[in-house]
Amino acid sequence: MLRDITLGQYFPGNSWIHRLDPRIKIMATLLFIIELFIVDNFIGFLIAAVVLGIIVAVSKVPVSYILRGLKPILLILVFTFALNMFMVKGRILWQWKFLHITAEGLELAVFMAIRLILLLMGSSMLTLCTRPIALTDGIERLLSPFKKIGLPAHDIAMMMTIALRFIPTLLEEADKIMKAQQARGADFETGNLMQRAKSLIPILVPLFVSAFRIAQDLAMAMEARCYRGGENRTRMNEMKFKGRDYAAIVMMLLFAAVIIIESKVL
Amino acid sequence: MDSIIRIENLIFEYQRDETEKPVRALKDINLEIKRGSFTAVLGKNGSGKSTLAKNLNGLLLPTGGTIYVNGYDTKDEEHIWDVRQSAGMVFQNPDNQLVSAIVEDDVAFGPENLGIEPAEIRRRVDKALNDVNMGAFKGKAPHLLSGGQKQRIAIAGVVAMKPSCIIFDEPTAMLDPKGRNEIMKIIQELHAEGITVVLITHFMEEAACADRVIIMHNGEVFLDGTPEEVFSQGEKVRSVNLDVPLAVELAAKLREEGIDIPANIIGTEEMVEYLCQYK
């Protein structure tokens, strides 16, 4: 179950998208998210979906893999959908006791659901097609102008690198601990909310202990490998804009222009 | 022959908390590790062997005495990075020492910290991965690899820093027999290439591969010599709760049965050879 989470995971590959400069990809993702909030009609979403579709096709990441990443947020999706569907006032389509579905509500629910799905798929494309290290390097470089106002750009990037590295390890650990406690008769599935919350203690305590142990070991291993912060550090993969990166910038801007014009016109 | 590590009157103490009296983990240790040698350090848990290892590359600093690594005093802050670059370290838990979610980026981590040119890092990473037979895995995520493979990545990460000496702190303790064999093979290959090896372990067969065995007990050097010299003193080795290699155990039992076996036989193959002369 826990292993199904693909959110934030990297999908190894060598596609055009994979090889783009991480800074471009980060900016493109941010732009994509902003555009999703500018869009106010279904045709706009259709354009965004087509663009995303092309990106997915070029990246060669299996669609099923991306969809699997949506599973954990399915609950949120259903919840917001229901909230929108039932709460919005307007022309009533269907009614049962105090519950009623309005045409406006249904439209808004579908609208928001599409936005959320596109948002998640779009941002997961960033992590799926960018090596974690390149991603954090990109963030570090993008944030470096803010170093002057005291923003620890390198440390933020390093923290993200480590988080990405240890998410699968900690999930595995949680899985193991859960099974071990189940073998000792722990029950996570029945009881009221309080009882269930309490039944998490036998998982959370060992998990925290493990996390601290990992942190301690890792800190020592990093020091042993001469880590001393961002000063004087070099990179194996230097970041230089290449032809494809400029091409990507042009396409990005074109897409942004289309979206803005489209939402103004319609 | 010159020494890569020189330990003079090393004392190490630590405090569990402020109110407690400090515990003396290492008591007046004097050792020299020769360049290009292969030293195994044995001892049960709490004997001070891991503390010693962490002192050898400045992760811990001596309470008393001095350690020189490649001529640098580990207490000299100006040269601490030279010390750590000279004496690389591989730890016990293969999961907890890999920094990056991509194999080759992890191997690059050390050289990057040293501020080496990107093209040179690339060369070193490729070579180090080939050295540990993991070249085909350079784009993989570490959490999908076996324990032995992860440990090989950790070794590559150290090799890429071009150390003169590598300290292995129980590198096989968490591995299965297959992973253990892989790691021992690589350690022997690195030694053959001229890297000084210090191997902390509690597997006797691994120690028998070394050209020098040091047994630690209660923070002191208890025995120090060639594997033959150390393991031929079976009783002494057992007295500090360690095992002896199989051949030594068998020799002791054969002597009880009235068969005389020379003390210098410590390996299984030598034992077979020796017994077969009399068939």
Add this chain to the structure above:
Amino acid sequence: MSIQVKNLKHIYEKGMPTESVAIEGISFEVGDGEFLGIIGHTGSGKSTLLQHLNGLLKPDEGTIVIGGVDITAPGVSMVDIRKRIGLVFQYPEYQLFEETVAKDVAFGPKNLGLGEEETEERVKEAIELVGLDYDDIKDRSPFELSGGQKRRVAIAGVVAMRPEVLILDEPTAGLDPKAHKDVLNMIEEVHRRTGNITVLVSHNMADIAKLSDKVLVIDSGHMVTMGTPKEVFSKREELSRVGLDLPPITNLTEELRQRGMDIEQTILSVDDAARQIAEYLKDKGHNKC
């Protein structure tokens, strides 16, 4: 009390493109009070098999009957299964979570719904069974113990549930030689005193040879062979084909036999080996060589 496993099959991620058969066609029996050793290298399906025996995983095919109850049948209560079958995972000390040793060991018995008195009695019994001093250790924090002690406390947590079947997955992994020996003796002692069925998974062939009544060999999800240690370890080629070694002493004596020394086949202990070699050499007139 006995275990009958019939034609067990388990598929991971069924229906997904990544679907893989973890175990298939596993059938074996363990009799009352027997000690079963399981060997096979990492990824052979050992852990999957163990988790079935404890009801943590359900098979896609096949049955597991323990003490006359089919634990794979729908509607079997998990509490009942866990009352009878205790499973100690690898590195079990990583599951300790309570403030005191006694409270941690009591976690299992409490989950079985036992009362205060009964729980305390079992906790005391279990802590002593694993070779620790109850009064000395009960109020200490499990996190400040030594590695070997933590391991014992964790095992006590399962022993306190008084399982009729005790399964241990690599209980000595990562321990130093002394702690390794202690934990192994402790397992033997628990087995002897409770008369339970014990299932031990280990990479250490010498330990398996020493303790097991029967040995089960699995490789890539399939049964390779099963029999007494003597039978199993006499199949040197078969084992080496699936990447498994003989116990080191057996390896040594087989080498001697191949070189022409006339001693018994498949010697499993150093004592036996010494006796046989000495006898042979004396026969040859090499009293003092």
